[in-house]
Amino acid sequence: MRGLKGKVAVVVGGGRGIGRAIAEQLADYGCSVVVGSRTLSEVENTALGIRNAGGSAHGLSIDVQDRSSVSNFADEAFKLYGRADILVYCAGINQRLSAEEYPEETWSKVIDINLTGAYRTCQEFGQRMIAQGGGGSIVTITSMMSHVVTPKQSAYSASKGALMQYTKLLAVEWAKSNIRVNAVSPGYIETEMTKNAIAQPGFRNAVLEKTPMERFGAAAEIAQAVCFLASPEASFITGAILPVDGGFLAGHPAIIPS
Numbered sequence: 001m002r003g004l005k006g007k008v009a010v011v012v013g014g015g016r017g018i019g020r021a022i023a024e025q026l027a028d029y030g031c032s033v034v035v036g037s038r039t040l041s042e043v044e045n046t047a048l049g050i051r052n053a054g055g056s057a058h059g060l061s062i063d064v065q066d067r068s069s070v071s072n073f074a075d076e077a078f079k080l081y082g083r084a085d086i087l088v089y090c091a092g093i094n095q096r097l098s099a100e101e102y103p104e105e106t107w108s109k110v111i112d113i114n115l116t117g118a119y120r121t122c123q124e125f126g127q128r129m130i131a132q133g134g135g136g137s138i139v140t141i142t143s144m145m146s147h148v149v150t151p152k153q154s155a156y157s158a159s160k161g162a163l164m165q166y167t168k169l170l171a172v173e174w175a176k177s178n179i180r181v182n183a184v185s186p187g188y189i190e191t192e193m194t195k196n197a198i199a200q201p202g203f204r205n206a207v208l209e210k211t212p213m214e215r216f217g218a219a220a221e222i223a224q225a226v227c228f229l230a231s232p233e234a235s236f237i238t239g240a241i242l243p244v245d246g247g248f249l250a251g252h253p254a255i256i257p258s
């Protein structure tokens, strides 16, 4: 994507999995990248990989549950490259437990990272992007669980459904500042987050059966969609939620045992 060359991109939740693939792909298209998560060693490792491949990147720690951490991270990112053109909010966690037993502490943590963390991060960066004169692009990572539900993911489904609505809200409010806001909604991707569930044959086979393309996705396939939405090539796209799911939503949105 030629339009990404020379842009400054920030990937929150970029230390591993899907976020790491997004940071690497943005760098490959010519962006300078700031990568953040709680585990400094992981984001430094992502940044090192990008620099070793000839790109420009820095890893910084951020805990999206803590407003001052998010604010400091945004200040540091702006200090490093002087601006931010692209923000990707990829931080997320999941905890699978039945609805009747779901502990409030776990509920609060999942909602706080997946939804309120997006609010804190988009707000801190949105304020700075508007102050720099507007323009730019934000991409959030939602989920199939923004659209359909499967058992034992009550907090995750609630958080991702709300994140989808929040993404559309930002698109509408910040269009006047020429900041486009979109989401990529991944199907099932094998990462640290999903590896235990996918290792269970019942879950694995049910997902494959309900996915018309009959396979799991790769983090790199999510990254390509994010890069497109982030790039000037998507200049008239805002408020869009793009499923990248092997046809899961179009085909058989149905109950997967958890």
Ligand code: NDP
Pocket: 012, 013, 014, 015, 016, 017, 018, 019, 036, 037, 038, 039, 040, 042, 062, 063, 064, 065, 090, 091, 092, 093, 113, 141, 142, 143, 144, 185, 186, 187, 188, 189, 190, 191, 192, 193, 194
């Ligand atoms: P991983 O667990 O591999 O990565 C999650 C990332 O979020 C890590 O970098 C993690 O770093 C970061 N993170 C978690 N909590 C915080 C926090 N409090 N502050 C800052 N960063 C945080 O998961 P995936 O790569 O699979 O998931 C990435 C995103 O994609 C998530 O939002 C997930 O919901 C979404 N998604 C994933 C799907 C899949 O099938 N894998 C499907 C649909 C959506 P650290 O723990 O070091 O802070």
